[in-house]
Amino acid sequence: MLDERKKKILQALITDYISTAEPIGSRTIARKYDLGVGPATIRNEMADLEMLGYIEQLHTSSGRIPSAKGYRFYVDSLLAPEQVTDNEKVLINNWYEAKARRVEEVFQETAKILSRMTRNISMVLAPQFSQCIFKYLQFLPLDEHRVILVIVTDTGFIENKVISFPEGMLFEDLQQIAGRINSRLAGLSFDKIKASILREIKENILQDPRLFDSTLQVLREALTVSKSDRVYLGGTTQLLSQPEFRDVDKVKGLLNILEQDKLLRDIMHVTEKDGILVRIGEENKYIGIQECSMVQATYAIEGQVVGAIAVLGPTRMEYGKVMAILEFMHSHLGEILKKYKV
Amino acid sequence: MLDERKKKILQALITDYISTAEPIGSRTIARKYDLGVGPATIRNEMADLEMLGYIEQLHTSSGRIPSAKGYRFYVDSLLAPEQVTDNEKVLINNWYEAKARRVEEVFQETAKILSRMTRNISMVLAPQFSQCIFKYLQFLPLDEHRVILVIVTDTGFIENKVISFPEGMLFEDLQQIAGRINSRLAGLSFDKIKASILREIKENILQDPRLFDSTLQVLREALTVSKSDRVYLGGTTQLLSQPEFRDVDKVKGLLNILEQDKLLRDIMHVTEKDGILVRIGEENKYIGIQECSMVQATYAIEGQVVGAIAVLGPTRMEYGKVMAILEFMHSHLGEILKKYKV
DNA sequence: TGTTAGCACTCCTCTCGATAGAGTGCTAAC
DNA sequence: GTTAGCACTCTATCGAGAGGAGTGCTAACA
Numbered sequence A, B: 001m002l003d004e005r006k007k008k009i010l011q012a013l014i015t016d017y018i019s020t021a022e023p024i025g026s027r028t029i030a031r032k033y034d035l036g037v038g039p040a041t042i043r044n045e046m047a048d049l050e051m052l053g054y055i056e057q058l059h060t061s062s063g064r065i066p067s068a069k070g071y072r073f074y075v076d077s078l079l080a081p082e083q084v085t086d087n088e089k090v091l092i093n094n095w096y097e098a099k100a101r102r103v104e105e106v107f108q109e110t111a112k113i114l115s116r117m118t119r120n121i122s123m124v125l126a127p128q129f130s131q132c133i134f135k136y137l138q139f140l141p142l143d144e145h146r147v148i149l150v151i152v153t154d155t156g157f158i159e160n161k162v163i164s165f166p167e168g169m170l171f172e173d174l175q176q177i178a179g180r181i182n183s184r185l186a187g188l189s190f191d192k193i194k195a196s197i198l199r200e201i202k203e204n205i206l207q208d209p210r211l212f213d214s215t216l217q218v219l220r221e222a223l224t225v226s227k228s229d230r231v232y233l234g235g236t237t238q239l240l241s242q243p244e245f246r247d248v249d250k251v252k253g254l255l256n257i258l259e260q261d262k263l264l265r266d267i268m269h270v271t272e273k274d275g276i277l278v279r280i281g282e283e284n285k286y287i288g289i290q291e292c293s294m295v296q297a298t299y300a301i302e303g304q305v306v307g308a309i310a311v312l313g314p315t316r317m318e319y320g321k322v323m324a325i326l327e328f329m330h331s332h333l334g335e336i337l338k339k340y341k342v
Numbered sequence C: 001t002g003t004t005a006g007c008a009c010t011c012c013t014c015t016c017g018a019t020a021g022a023g024t025g026c027t028a029a030c
Numbered sequence D: 001g002t003t004a005g006c007a008c009t010c011t012a013t014c015g016a017g018a019g020g021a022g023t024g025c026t027a028a029c030a
Helices: A004-020 A026-032 A040-049 A068-078 A086-099 A103-118 A170-184 A197-203 A209-223 A250-258 A261-267 A319-339 B003-018 B025-033 B039-051 B066-078 B088-097 B104-118 B169-186 B197-204 B209-223 B248-259 B261-268 B320-339
Strands: A055-057 A064-066 A121-125 A132-139 A145-153 A158-164 A231-234 A276-280 A291-301 A304-314 B055-057 B063-066 B119-127 B135-139 B146-153 B158-164 B231-234 B276-280 B292-301 B304-314
Touching: A004 A026, A004 A040, A004 A064, A004 A068, A026 A040, A040 A055, A040 A064, A064 A068, A064 B135, A068 A276, A068 A319, A086 A103, A086 A319, A103 A121, A103 A231, A103 A304, A121 A261, A132 A170, A145 B146, A158 B158, A170 A197, A170 B063, A209 B209, A231 A261, A231 B003, A250 A261, A304 A319, B003 B025, B003 B039, B003 B063, B003 B066, B025 B039, B039 B055, B039 B063, B039 B135, B063 B066, B066 B320, B088 B104, B104 B119, B104 B231, B104 B304, B104 B320, B119 B261, B135 B169, B169 B197, B231 B248, B231 B261, B248 B261, B261 B304, B276 B320, B292 B320, B304 B320
Parallel strands: none
Antiparallel strands: A055 A064, A121 A231, A121 A304, A132 A145, A145 A158, A276 A291, A291 A304, B055 B063, B119 B231, B119 B304, B135 B146, B146 B158, B276 B292, B292 B304
C-alpha cells in the first residue's frame, strides 16, 4: 500500500498530466504543489512509484507520466467525487427543451451534450428493442397488394415494414391473423420470442407461407438489429483537439472503429451491472481503443435498464468530471425519455 | 481556346497529379507521356498554361499543379466518359442483397458502396418526406391515456409518435377524427399541407385543443425534418488517407461540417437539375469544403426525384470514376429502393 | 518560326552536428 | 530521513551545407 506522501505525489502528477499532457518532473511537482518537501525527495519517491508500476518514464531524462495502473489507482482511491453543478443541470434541461422534439433526437442530443461537456467522444446506445415487450401487431392497408405491418411495444416504440400479400387474400383475413398472433405473443418481451414460438405460429396460425415469410422476417428483424438499437455518436471531432491524436494514423484507427456500427453495439453492450464502469487502456476488450479509456453507464426506464451511455477519450481524461456527468445522465435520462413518450 | 498540344499537356499533368498528389515538372511529362516533344517545349507550354490560369506553381522551383480552372476545364472538356464495369455492377447488386434488409439500410449501404468504390467521403440524402404524398393517418391504441399516431405515405413510409389523449374521449372519437382529417388531406403532398390547411382542420374537425396540438405537432414535424430526411455518411476515414489531409487541423475543419446534420441537409439540398453536378473548390457554397470537390447526383422513384447522392473529396479526385459510379447509382438506386417497398 | 540543348539560378528538403535545456540518479552532507 | 550539488543522459531545436528538382533564359538548330 502506498503511504500518504506517495499518494499525494501520484495525485499531483496525474492531475497535472491530465491538464497539460506533458511528462512531469520532480521540480515541477515541488513548485506547483506544496508538499513540504524538496524536489530531491520527490525524486526518490517517484523512483519508488515507478518501481511499483504506477508511473512511467519515456526516456531517461524525461519526466514521468501515469501508467494504466496509476490511473486505475487514481480512479479507485484518489479521485474526489465530483458533482454536476445546479447551473449545469439547468443548462442540460434547457438544451433538451430547445433541441429535442422527438425521441430519436433525445439520443442524438444526449450524445452532443455528453461530448460538449466532457470534450470527448460520446456514445449513446438507444433502448434495445429486444428488451421491450410485445404489445400487438397490426396491418395497415396501403394498396391492393401491399400492407404495412406495424409492431407496437408497450413503451410505444414502433417497428414497421411494407409487405405484399398474396393474391386472393382479403384484408379481413389479415386482421384475423393479426388477432391470433397477438393473443399468442402479447406480453412477451422480444428476447423471449424465440424461433420455437415463431414456428408454432407458422403451423397453427398462418396458412400461406409467402405471407408468413414476410411477417416472420419483420419479427426477426425486430428481434435482432433495429433502428432503435442504434448507437448515436457525438464529438468525434473532439478527438482531433487532443494532443495524443496529433498523429493522423492514430485518428484513422479510432475513426475506423467508430464507423462500424456492429462493433459499437458490441462495445456498448449493456452490462448487467447498474453503475458506472471505467475501463482504462488495455482493460478495453477492443484492440483499437486500447490506448483510450471509456467510462460507461446504463440508463433505465421505470427501473428497467434499457440502454447505455459512454464517454471515450485518451487515458489522460478528466475522470472526475466525466464520471460526474455520466452519473447525472444515468439517473436523469430515463426521466427525460419518459417525457417524450407522453 | 487551347490548342491540341496544350490540352494534351494539361490532361497529362492533371492525370498524373490525381494519381500522385505531387507537383509535376516538364521532364516528368516528357518522360511518362509520349507527346513527341522535348521537356523544353513542354516547359514553354506550361508557362503559357500558367499564364492562362489552368495550372499553378507553389514556388519557383517546384512542378506545376492544376488550378480550379484547370480542373473545371478537365471535367468539362478533357474527361473521357467512363462506365461502371459489368463486374462492378454485379458486386454492387450482391452487396445490397447481402447487407440491406430494410429501407434505412439501403441508404446506409449505398453510402458505404459509394465511399468504398470512390475512396472518398460519400453522402446519401434519404427521400424527403415533404415530397411524399399523404395517404392516411391512423391512431393505434397503446393504453388508457395514450395512442400512437401513425402517418402513412403512398410510398409506404411511416411517421409515428406517441400522444396522449384527453380524459373522457373515446377511442372511437379518435377514429372518427382520423377519418375526417384523412378525407381532407388524402392525396396531398406534404409540402402542400400548409399552415392554412392545418388551421382549417383545427376549426372544422378537432374540438379539443390539447389533442389538436399533439396531432398538429406530428404533422408539422413530418413537414419539416423527419428521420427519412437524414443524410447518411460513408467513408469519413477515407479522408485521412488522402495526403491533402495529413494536417490534423484541416481534418478537424471538415469533420466539423460533417457532424452538423442541418448543414449537410443544406449542402445536399436536392437540385431541380436532374443530372450530375460537379462543384470544384470554391464553387462550393460552404466555406469549410472549399478546398474540396463535390460530385452530386439525384435519384428518382417512378420518375420523381426524391433524394440525392454525392461524393466529397479533395479537388484532386478521380472525376471520371466518381462520375461514372454516381451516374450508375443515379439510375439504379430507384430500382433498388422499389424492391424494398414490396 | 518552332523546337531543343545547355546552363545558371532558385528554392526546397534532408542530414548532420552543435547546443541548450530538462530531468534524472547518485553521493555526501545536514 | 531529507536535501543540495553535480555529473550524466537524452531530447528538441537551430543553422549550415549538400543534394536535388525544376525553372527560365539564351543560343543554336531544322
